[in-house]
Amino acid sequence: MKYDLIVVGAGIVGLAHAYAAAKRGLKVLVLERDAACVGASIRNFGFVTVTGQKAGASWGRARRSREVWAEVAPQAGIEVVHSGLYLAAEREEAHTVLQAFMATEMAQGCELLSPSDAQQRAGGVLHADALQSVLYSPHELRVESRTAIPRLTNWLAAVHGVEFRFGESVLSVQTPHVQSSRGSYQAERVVVCAGAELNGLFATSWTPHQLRLCQLQMLRVRPEAGFKLPGSVMGDLSLVRYEGYSELPEAQALRVRLEAEEGASLSHGIHLIVVQSADGSLVVGDSHHYGPVLPPFASEEVDALILRHLRSTLQLREAVVTERWVGTYPSSLTEPCLVETPAPETRLVTVTSGTGASTAFGLAEEVFAAW
Secondary structure (H helix, E strand, O other): OEEEEEEEOOOHHHHHHHHHHHHOOOOEEEEEOOOOOOOHHHOOOOEEOOOOOOOOHHHHHHHHHHHHHHHHHHHHOOOOOEEEEEEEEOOHHHHHHHHHHHOOHHHOOOEEEOHHHHHHHOOOOEOHHHOOEEEEEEEEEEOOHHHHHHHHHHHHHHHHOOEEEEOOOEEEEEOOEEEEOOOEEEEEEEEEOOOOOOOOOOHHHHHHHOOEEEEEEEEEEEEOOOOOOOOEEEOHHHHHOOHHHHOOOOHHHHHHHHHHHOHHHHHOOOOOEEEEOOOOOEEEEOOOEEEOOOOOOOOHHHHHHHHHHHHHHEOOOOEEEEEEEEEEEEEOOOOOEEEEEEEOOEEEEEEOOOOHHHHHHHHHHHHHHHO
16 A cells, blocks of 8 residues: 555654644554554653753754644643643752743743742642742643553544554665565655664664663652642752753853762752642653663662652652653764654654653654755
């Protein structure tokens, strides 16, 4: 059977390209090696993050992706569980970074709140007595990844006519010919969005980029009944990890202090993100470990550090861990995403910064606009 486009991979990057193509009236087939999407796209926070993304193209992609999520979610039956971001600055140096951020164009629509104002806005969930200030951003959205990705898939099939074939590993791509473990297909164009699979299709195309894998640990925590998070929450460690903050000159002093006070957390790449699900549970993380291959074993030390940051930031009476998991994504030391062209009608697309949910829709539009 012939298609206008075949997409390899049914994670968020692949789905974003399928959507961008379907909007252009193209006949699309998505091939996915697993029986369902089980990779990084369902193991993340479902946190569509704009504020703090790297200045320039990444920030622009995130803004556009947020717009697309806001348009698509209600149509696809995807609940936006909460919106907005509260980034709590505990140290004076963190407050200085937030002041510098507020002077950039990326702070459009954001507010720098006093601890008391933030506590009132956030419904009393923050430890206000330990804060210098809180950055509030209205831009962020939070969806439940485990249900959002399947619903987005079903909506693309039902409304946009995208065909999906799960449980088919793609063995070769020589556009217009695509060979899978179960059949042969033809398409005028092919986009390969293979995520963390760096040693499969077009492995040599990734070699010059010196990509590695990044593995993170996350937890689901049950707070006391009635606990309500008004939006996503982050803390000081995020200011030396997210490049929209960390590339500001003022971030260097914060990094020096954190190295002295939070060396263990920095060594594990930990920074706090907390979001809430519709059932009231909190998704909490995360850590970052890098290498060509990573063991599938979670560290109790890392989980304990993450939970300590959770308790020091939020006023929780209970925090019972109900789930623990790891996720893996490709990582680059220099690029937030990569688009390769091994043949005129073939594109290889990967997000190498752990921001697939936040930037994939914008990136897909860029790929088709340039094509």
